[in-house]
Every structure is written in C-alpha cells, then in structure tokens.
Amino acid sequence: MMPACHTLVAAMVTSDGGVAQGGESQSWKTISKYRGLPRVHMLLWLILKGRILTNSERFRRHFSNESCCGLCGAVEEDLSHVFRDFFEARMVWSRVVKKDKLDEFLSLEFQNWLIINIKHPQLYPINSGNWDVVFDTLFWNNWVNRSYRLFSLDLVSSKGIYQRSMRMVAELDCASFVLRQNQRTPTLPGLSVARWETPLAGWIKVNTDGSRNAGSGLASCGGVGSDSESRWCFGFAKGIGSCSCFEAELWGCV
Numbered sequence: 056m057m058p059a060c061h062t063l064v065a066a067m068v069t070s071d072g073g074v075a076q077g078g079e080s081q082s083w084k085t086i087s088k089y090r091g092l093p094r095v096h097m098l099l100w101l102i103l104k105g106r107i108l109t110n111s112e113r114f115r116r117h118f119s120n121e122s123c124c125g126l127c128g129a130v131e132e133d134l135s136h137v138f139r140d141f142f143e144a145r146m147v148w149s150r151v152v153k154k155d156k157l158d159e160f161l162s163l164e165f166q167n168w169l170i171i172n173i174k175h176p177q178l179y180p181i182n183s184g185n186w187d188v189v190f191d192t193l194f195w196n197n198w199v200n201r202s203y204r205l206f207s208l209d210l211v212s213s214k215g216i217y218q219r220s221m222r223m224v225a226e227l228d229c230a231s232f233v234l235r236q237n238q239r240t241p242t243l244p245g246l247s248v249a250r251w252e253t254p255l256a257g258w259i260k261v262n263t264d265g266s267r268n269a270g271s272g273l274a275s276c277g278g279v280g281s282d283s284e285s286r287w288c289f290g291f292a293k294g295i296g297s298c299s300c301f302e303a304e305l306w307g308c309v
C-alpha cells in the first residue's frame with residue numbers, strides 16, 4: 056500500500072512530473088509561510104520558478120552539450136541529484152533521517168520531497184523538532200558546498216555541512232527569540248531601535264559601504280542614494296585595488 060504521505064501529495068504531481076495547478080498553489084502557499092532564513096526562502100522560490108540551472112536544465116535549454124554531473128559523472132545532474140542524490144548530500148541526509156524511512160525519503164518526487172518535509176516534519180527525521188528549518192538549512196548548505204566544490208574552493212565534509220547547518224539553525228533560533236523579546240518589551244526611555252529611516256523631503260540620503268577580500272587584499276566600495284519616499288535615486292560601485300578595510304569604507308564616503 057502506498058504510504059500516506061505519497062497519497063497526500065499525489066494530486067500535486069502530473070504524469071510528466073510537473074506540478075499541477077492545485078499542487079502548485081499548495082507549493083507556493085507552503086513556501087510563502089516558510090519561517091527559516093531569507094536566503095533559503097529565496098532558493099526555494101527559485102526552485103519552484105525553475106530558475107536553477109543544473110546541467111540537466113542547461114542541456115534542455117541548449118546551453119550545454121551534456122547533462123551529466125561535472126563532479127561525480129552521474130548521467131543526469133538534475134535538482135534531485137544536486138540537493139539529494141549527490142554522494143555528499145546523501146551522507147548528510149542519512150545522518151538525520153530515520154533509517155527505516157531513508158529509502159522512501161530519497162525516492163520522493165523532488166518538489167513533493169521539498170513540500171512534504173516543510174509541511175510534515177514528523178515523517179522522516181530522527182528528531183522532528185524544528186525539522187522544517189533544519190531540513191531547509193541542510194538543503195541550503197548542500198547547495199553551497201556543491202558550489203564550493205565546483206569552483207575548487209574550501210571543501211567541507213558531510214559532518215562539516217551538518218555542523219554548519221546546526222549552527223545556522225541555532226543562530227536563527229536565537230535571533231527569533233530576541234525579536235520576540237523586543238516585540239514584547241517596550242523600548243526604554245532614551246533608547247531607540249536602530250533602523251534605516253527616510254530623509255526629510257527635498258533631501259537625498261546616501262548609504263555607503265566598503266569591503267576587502269582577506270585573501271587577495273583587494274577592496275571595493277559602493278553606495279546608494281534614496282529620497283524621502285525611499286525611491287532609488289542613484290547608485291555606484293567601484294573597485295579600489297589593494298587597501299585596508301578602513302580605507303575601503305572611506306572610499307565609499309568619498
């Protein structure tokens with residue numbers, strides 16, 4: 056007999072693997088309510104929009120002559136391979152999913168897999184507390200780590216991916232707690248919450264920043280000007296060359 060979760064979302068998926076109308080709105084609804092990190096939220100949104108250019112997708116669009124994975128040589132580098140089936144991602148998932156549920160977890164249709172894990176956190180993980188956030192943070196870090204591998208940057212083991220994800224989840228919990236506390240606690244007299252505010256009418260506020268790459272020593276700066284209606288008036292970005300962080304910040308002001 057088909058597991059309950061398959062039955063639950065079967066109506067979302069059409070015979071060619073696409074998402075049906077009802078299912079699509081369900082997926083958007085689920086993603087829109089996602090309570091994790093904004094960057095993960097954005098990644099989920101791009102996935103549902105079909106904007107992630109895996110080799111399989113690039114091949115389909117005639118951007119590439121092959122659809123295979125450049126890292127492990129798998130025939131098809133699709134979303135499922137990138138986020139779930141790639142050997143390192145698989146090792147990460149096997150750390151957190153119940154052993155008797157792992158095969159089922161790894162064989163779900165990709166978009167259903169995403170939605171089920173966000174909507175039904177009790178189904179697969181060993182520890183279901185916060186699973187929607189944990190799942191998507193692991194999901195995100197699998198993506199980041201794979202990009203690092205492709206560009207020959209820092210290599211992180213599956214244990215490292217897991218640990219980094221748990222740190223991110225802890226930071227998110229902590230930030231949510233502080234936010235809730237701040238909402239409950241009235242601001243003390245004389246103290247104010249630091250936030251960006253529009254300038255007075257007729258004025259333009261310019262916000263600038265500078266940054267420096269610790270490895271190369273190269274720095275850049277940029278800024279944006281906004282009016283009293285928060286409208287973008289102008290912006291700039293400039294490569295400075297080799298200098299300190301402080302000098303980069305000063306260049307932004309100049």
Ligand SMILES: [Zn+2]
Nearest residue numbers: 124126127129
């Ligand atoms: Zn691969």
